[in-house]
Amino acid sequence: MYDIIIIGAGTAGIAAYKEAIKKTQNILIINDGSWDTTCARVGCMPSKILISTANRVYDIQHADEVELTVKAQIDTSHVMQHVQSLRDRFTKATLKDVNSWEKSHKISGKAEFIDAQTVQVANQKYQAKSFIVAVGSTPSFNREWKESLGDLLITSDQIFELNELPKRLAVIGSGVIAIEIAQAMHRLGVETTVFARSEKVGSLTSPTLQKNAIEVLSNELNIKFKVLPEHVQKYRNKVKIEFTEHGQSQQLITDYLLVATGRDSLLNTLKLQNIDTSFSDITKLPIDPHTKQLAQLPIFVVGDAFTSTPIQHEAAHEGRQAVQNCLNFSKLKNIKTLTPLGIMFSSPEMAGVGQNFKSLTHQKTAFVTGYASYEKQGRAIVNGKNQGGVEVYVDIKTRKLLGAELFIQSAEHLAHLLAWMVGQKLTVDEVLDNPFYHPTLEEGLRTALKHARRQLKAV
Ligand SMILES: Cc1cc2nc3c(=O)[nH]c(=O)nc-3n(C[C@H](O)[C@H](O)[C@H](O)COP(=O)(O)OP(=O)(O)OC[C@H]3O[C@@H](n4cnc5c(N)ncnc54)[C@H](O)[C@@H]3O)c2cc1C
Numbered sequence: 344m345y346d347i348i349i350i351g352a353g354t355a356g357i358a359a360y361k362e363a364i365k366k367t368q369n370i371l372i373i374n375d376g377s378w379d380t381t382c383a384r385v386g387c388m389p390s391k392i393l394i395s396t397a398n399r400v401y402d403i404q405h406a407d408e409v410e411l412t413v414k415a416q417i418d419t420s421h422v423m424q425h426v427q428s429l430r431d432r433f434t435k436a437t438l439k440d441v442n443s444w445e446k447s448h449k450i451s452g453k454a455e456f457i458d459a460q461t462v463q464v465a466n467q468k469y470q471a472k473s474f475i476v477a478v479g480s481t482p483s484f485n486r487e488w489k490e491s492l493g494d495l496l497i498t499s500d501q502i503f504e505l506n507e508l509p510k511r512l513a514v515i516g517s518g519v520i521a522i523e524i525a526q527a528m529h530r531l532g533v534e535t536t537v538f539a540r541s542e543k544v545g546s547l548t549s550p551t552l553q554k555n556a557i558e559v560l561s562n563e564l565n566i567k568f569k570v571l572p573e574h575v576q577k578y579r580n581k582v583k584i585e586f587t588e589h590g591q592s593q594q595l596i597t598d599y600l601l602v603a604t605g606r607d608s609l610l611n612t613l614k615l616q617n618i619d620t621s622f623s624d625i626t627k628l629p630i631d632p633h634t635k636q637l638a639q640l641p642i643f644v645v646g647d648a649f650t651s652t653p654i655q656h657e658a659a660h661e662g663r664q665a666v667q668n669c670l671n672f673s674k675l676k677n678i679k680t681l682t683p684l685g686i687m688f689s690s691p692e693m694a695g696v697g698q699n700f701k702s703l704t705h706q707k708t709a710f711v712t713g714y715a716s717y718e719k720q721g722r723a724i725v726n727g728k729n730q731g732g733v734e735v736y737v738d739i740k741t742r743k744l745l746g747a748e749l750f751i752q753s754a755e756h757l758a759h760l761l762a763w764m765v766g767q768k769l770t771v772d773e774v775l776d777n778p779f780y781h782p783t784l785e786e787g788l789r790t791a792l793k794h795a796r797r798q799l800k801a802v
């Protein structure tokens with residue numbers, strides 16, 4: 344009997360293995376499919392390569408933002424090769440690591456539970472004192488549409504495999520994946536149309552920043568809000584989409600349909616109902632949000648498989664932390680301990696830190712919002728990127744910084760600073776006691792913090 348069986352070798356499973364091997368050699372990791380992680384193969388890395396290249400094209404074509412006249416000829420014919428070769432560099436690094444592990448610790452194949460102590464892979468049974476379940480998720484899509492469109496319906500699992508940039512792309516969804524990829528494709532010269540079921544873009548929950556983001560992004564991108572395809576079909580090896588806009592029936596011919604409408608957990612592949620029949624509905628599993636324990640069992644579910652924050656660093660953190668709970672069962676520690684931090688790599692970037700506007704409002708927390716627009720922010724003007732704004736949320740009683748939302752260029756850096764401040768439970772006064780260099784984007788953050796402090800004084 345193994346000390347731990349880890350199911351899934353993505354970000355969370357690999358982090359769990361690397362932590363567990365420091366404590367015990369009596370471990371097994373089972374993975375169905377490729378051992379190079381969703382993040383490196385079809386997620387974080389290829390998407391960021393595409394976005395970075397697209398933003399370079401944009402900056403060359405918009406040099407007039409800083410009064411430069413540039414006559415450039417941009418050849419995008421190697422973009423997909425660039426995405427793939429750089430992506431391969433990252434996946435190779437992961438595979439090199441995995442290949443260095445003891446062979447007898449690894450099994451390829453789909454794991455299914457037989458009971459709470461036993462899993463089966465291709466008719467072979469394996470038992471463990473504890474399990475770390477890190478099976479991740481997969482893109483959701485309409486099966487009927489897939490049947491009629493075949494390879495022309497793609498998800499984030501396929502888009503980075505295209506040999507060349509398409510001429511035209513339709514995207515369904517206006518969440519994180521949809522907007523990141525749609526904006527990048529548009530900037531690379533792909534005629535891109537986004538179908539959004541609601542009037543919302545990306546991850547922001549603040550109504551002010553959301554409104555601003557809709558304005559800014561729809562100035563650049565063709566986003567059809569509250570419009571969804573009604574019928575799709577293959578037409579001369581293209582995709583024909585029928586939809587209704589402003590009360591009129593319309594149609595659009597495009598090369599591919601990218602479906603980015605969320606991801607489904609792969610927990611349903613594990614036959615958890617063999618442990619307890621009540622586990623057959625994976626959306627209702629009794630998983631403790633803090634310890635990630637399934638019911639009272641020595642089974643811990645980590646990463647994207649069951650989370651409201653499907654992001655890489657959380658998956659890795661949960662994978663590592665779960666090992667302690669397995670080896671010290673049943674003395675459990677909370678796994679979910681990181682300050683919330685989410686960054687969306689649109690342009691301008693969106694970020695959320697700590698508690699967001701929506702959760703603070705729902706919990707009826709007594710807080711003030713400090714706001715700063717970046718339209719007139721000195722450094723942003725100098726950079727020719729003066730769009731968006733930031734909001735900081737401060738507790739009225741304790742004056743502590745509770746969270747922030749950002750929609751500005753380079754939000755990724757400010758968001759980290761803010762996450763570290765929120766994690767240290769600093770008050771707005773303590774944050775403002777720190778140096779703010781001139782001229783920097785951080786000065787805009789100071790404006791927002793001061794705005795919040797003025798309201799506290801007024802309360
Ligand atoms: C397009 C895209 C862009 C992204 N960009 C970012 C980003 O910029 N920043 C960020 O933080 N996050 C990003 N993410 C999210 C990030 O990739 C995920 O949060 C992270 O990869 C989750 O890791 P995981 O270990 O939970 O799952 P995965 O890495 O998906 O690993 C799960 C593994 O389990 C295996 N498995 C499934 N079922 C079984 C079974 N029954 N038996 C055995 N093995 C099984 C799977 O095959 C897979 O290998 C992005 C995701 C996508 C799709």
Ligand SMILES: NC(=O)c1ccc[n+]([C@@H]2O[C@H](COP(=O)([O-])OP(=O)(O)OC[C@H]3O[C@@H](n4cnc5c(N)ncnc54)[C@H](O)[C@@H]3O)[C@@H](O)[C@H]2O)c1
Pocket residue numbers: 515516517518519520521523539540541545571603604605606652653654685686687688
């Ligand atoms: N930068 C990053 O950190 C990053 C990048 C990409 C993905 N991710 C992670 O991956 C997760 C999944 O991303 P995602 O974009 O697939 O999910 P999402 O939840 O961000 O967006 C889903 C979108 O699909 C729409 N939608 C859902 N069902 C629909 C339906 N039936 N018809 C039409 N539209 C529908 C929603 O309205 C929304 O616009 C994200 O939550 C994020 O945590 C992170």
